[in-house]
Amino acid sequence: MANLTSTRPVHVCHASLNQRSSRKSWKGLSPRAHVVPGAQSASPGLLFTAGTRGCVTSRYSKFAQRKLFQVQARAVDADIAAPPSSSSSAEKVDVVVVGAGAAGLTMAYTIAKKFGKEVSVAVTEARDVVGGNVTTRTEGPYTWEEGPNSFQPGDPILEVACDVGLQKDILLADPGSYRFVLWKGALRALPASPADAVFGDFLTFPGKIRAGLGAIGIRPPPPDKEESVKEFVSRNLGEEAFGRLIEPFCSGVYAGDPAKLSAPAAVGKVHRLEGLGGSLVAGAIQAGKEAKENAKPRDSRLPEVKGQTVGSFRGGLKKLPEALAAALPSPPRLNWKLVSLSKAAEGTELVYDTPEGTKTIVAKAVVLTAPAYVASEVLKEAAPAASEVLSKFYYPPVCSVTIVYPQSVFREPQHGKGPPGPPGAGFGQLHPRSQGVRTLGTIYSSSLFPERSPKGDVMLLHYIGGAQDTTLIDMSDEEILAQIHTDNLTTLLKPGTELPKLLGIKRWPKAIPQFNVGHLDLQKDAKKGLSDAGLDGVFLGGNYMTGVALGRVVEYGRDAAADIVKYVETQKA
Numbered sequence: 001m002a003n004l005t006s007t008r009p010v011h012v013c014h015a016s017l018n019q020r021s022s023r024k025s026w027k028g029l030s031p032r033a034h035v036v037p038g039a040q041s042a043s044p045g046l047l048f049t050a051g052t053r054g055c056v057t058s059r060y061s062k063f064a065q066r067k068l069f070q071v072q073a074r075a076v077d078a079d080i081a082a083p084p085s086s087s088s089s090a091e092k093v094d095v096v097v098v099g100a101g102a103a104g105l106t107m108a109y110t111i112a113k114k115f116g117k118e119v120s121v122a123v124t125e126a127r128d129v130v131g132g133n134v135t136t137r138t139e140g141p142y143t144w145e146e147g148p149n150s151f152q153p154g155d156p157i158l159e160v161a162c163d164v165g166l167q168k169d170i171l172l173a174d175p176g177s178y179r180f181v182l183w184k185g186a187l188r189a190l191p192a193s194p195a196d197a198v199f200g201d202f203l204t205f206p207g208k209i210r211a212g213l214g215a216i217g218i219r220p221p222p223p224d225k226e227e228s229v230k231e232f233v234s235r236n237l238g239e240e241a242f243g244r245l246i247e248p249f250c251s252g253v254y255a256g257d258p259a260k261l262s263a264p265a266a267v268g269k270v271h272r273l274e275g276l277g278g279s280l281v282a283g284a285i286q287a288g289k290e291a292k293e294n295a296k297p298r299d300s301r302l303p304e305v306k307g308q309t310v311g312s313f314r315g316g317l318k319k320l321p322e323a324l325a326a327a328l329p330s331p332p333r334l335n336w337k338l339v340s341l342s343k344a345a346e347g348t349e350l351v352y353d354t355p356e357g358t359k360t361i362v363a364k365a366v367v368l369t370a371p372a373y374v375a376s377e378v379l380k381e382a383a384p385a386a387s388e389v390l391s392k393f394y395y396p397p398v399c400s401v402t403i404v405y406p407q408s409v410f411r412e413p414q415h416g417k418g419p420p421g422p423p424g425a426g427f428g429q430l431h432p433r434s435q436g437v438r439t440l441g442t443i444y445s446s447s448l449f450p451e452r453s454p455k456g457d458v459m460l461l462h463y464i465g466g467a468q469d470t471t472l473i474d475m476s477d478e479e480i481l482a483q484i485h486t487d488n489l490t491t492l493l494k495p496g497t498e499l500p501k502l503l504g505i506k507r508w509p510k511a512i513p514q515f516n517v518g519h520l521d522l523q524k525d526a527k528k529g530l531s532d533a534g535l536d537g538v539f540l541g542g543n544y545m546t547g548v549a550l551g552r553v554v555e556y557g558r559d560a561a562a563d564i565v566k567y568v569e570t571q572k573a
């Protein structure tokens with residue numbers, strides 16, 4: 001059996017968009033294979049594998065290629081931020097955004113849209129595809145996500161989606177989509193509201209009393225140190241609420257370890273409430289008042305968002321990065337891997353490894369949206385202290401596994417809300433580490449977005465691995481599939497159900513940055529390290545700085561664009 005490890009390099013095909021130096025060269029196909037450290041490895045599914053191993057190009061939709069081609073042609077004609085024809089002369093650009101994930105593309109799009117006349121912007125991307133963690137796949141009648149499965153439909157991400165023409169493609173899942181937690185052999189629906197928590201059977205009677213008293217402030221006072229999520233929640237709401245509610249939540253957002261995650265950094269919105277009102281309940285009332293006072297009129301293009309819904313796009317999440325990339329005045333430079341940064345007379349010099357050799361850009365401002373471990377590497381020479389701090393952000397491995405069972409193999413669950421898959425309503429289920437199931441959680445993909453798989457098929461997305469199970473990634477595809485199926489037999493399936501159809505296993509050797517105790521200090525120290533090295537024009541915009549939610553990185557890209565432009569203007573003055 002193949003034993004794929006986290007250190008396995010990924011060879012990225014180049015035979016797609018090649019959009020550099022000269023008018024002629026974009027058509028050229030470079031045969032050179034390129035190793036991209038930090039790029040994520042994709043294991044092809046056992047079902048649809050032919051010819052796709054290691055070649056990400058095939059996943060890039062023809063539509064997006066055509067769109068980028070059109071934009072490319074426009075950009076070349078207008079000579080917008082066109083790179084120099086000679087590799088020896090450094091190109092000059094006002095803002096370079098490193099990384100064409102959701103954050104970088106939103107940042108570049110916003111700068112171009114709002115400030116495009118005054119400020120030039122270029123996006124550079126190490127891989128041959130845009131989207132970063134957002135990697136939707138379509139094979140035959142199935143469409144599935146390998147990274148994020150959906151987003152919280154906050155106004156910023158919805159507004160950006162409308163701006164780039166996706167208004168009609170926004171999908172909001174059934175607002176009654178239950179989140180289930182496995183507890184003592186049964187799946188139990190997570191309380192959807194405080195009233196549910198009080199009157200439902202998710203917590204025992206003593207557990208409810210403890211949580212209720214703690215929430216109104218009858219609990220030990222905050223200690224004089226940064227608490228972990230486990231400490232903070234156990235102190236405020238009791239051990240039971242922690243184990244049944246918050247421990248699985250930490251898996252479902254960070255794939256993390258709640259004994260290590262920092263309360264102020266990882267669950268800042270809840271942590272803040274205690275300080276705001278003296279207790280969680282008083283703080284929530286105060287925060288509600290503040291939110292009402294600060295509410296802005298809502299953009300009329302945005303859909304109404306009801307209940308516990310989550311969002312995506314027709315065709316999958318990748319539609320957003322593709323639409324952002326297509327709306328840029330000059331397309332992202334794919335296969336441009338940043339290797340180093342240094343201070344230059346007119347700003348910051350960026351050195352790239354590209355299929356045409358080494359290229360250099362000098363920028364007034366640089367926004368690094370690549371992961372912290374990449375930022376650490378490229379800053380080694382120019383800012384050793386910042387580089388050292390950036391190497392400390394921890395990203396555990398996670399695998400995402402999408403499979404299909406026929407509807408007939410599911411048991412009728414005790415919760416009475418129907419089995420996964422239409423017409424059963426549900427978002428998915430989480431498995432606390434204490435419950436003896438290795439899979440972290442399962443998204444009911446075909447319940448959430450039924451048009452992504454044929455009727456009668458139940459498509460499930462599993463996440464497995466994380467901060468408390470780091471050796472999972474060393475297992476073979478067959479072993480991972482067998483583990484997922486065993487776990488499904490425990491939680492969902494009729495005994496004797498046969499192995500499912502496997503659509504794909506995606507290995508994320510470094511998945512999600514952990515906002516562990518000390519995270520806020522690391523963030524401050526990383527910024528200070530840059531400033532001490534004289535790199536004031538280099539901005540850290542990765543999700544380890546902004547927050548991990550997809551909606552949050554888009555919000556950052558949109559809202560921080562003005563600050564970057566302001567900085568550029570001070571440099572031009």
Ligand SMILES: Cc1cc2nc3c(=O)[nH]c(=O)nc-3n(C[C@H](O)[C@H](O)[C@H](O)COP(=O)(O)OP(=O)(O)OC[C@H]3O[C@@H](n4cnc5c(N)ncnc54)[C@H](O)[C@@H]3O)c2cc1C
Pocket residue numbers: 038039098099100101102103104124125126127130131132133134146147148149150151152336337338339369370371374398400508511512541542543547548549550551553
């Ligand atoms: C398995 C998984 C599940 C998730 N589930 C959810 C979810 O359900 N909901 C949710 O809201 N969020 C989820 N997230 C989190 C969310 O997807 C990410 O936080 C978000 O997509 C990060 O976007 P970004 O643009 O900040 O970074 P990235 O997407 O990491 O983009 C950074 C880009 O930088 C590029 N790059 C790297 N090195 C270089 C270099 N040297 N030179 C140039 N470019 C470089 C990368 O190739 C990449 O394209 C999930 C994440 C993972 C991994």
Ligand SMILES: C=Cc1c2[nH]c(c1C)Cc1[nH]c(c(CCC(=O)O)c1C)Cc1[nH]c(c(C)c1CCC(=O)O)Cc1[nH]c(c(C)c1C=C)C2
Pocket residue numbers: 151152179180249251252253254255310427428429430440441442443463512548549550551
């Ligand atoms: C089990 C692994 C993971 C699942 N999703 C993620 C991981 C690591 C990543 C993730 N999920 C959410 C976010 C965004 C958080 C935000 O602030 O918007 C991220 C980065 C959303 C989310 N998913 C679940 C919950 C409870 C949340 C928070 C907000 C919400 O209620 O929607 C639950 C959940 N996540 C996963 C599963 C299987 C699952 C089941 C109920 C997968």
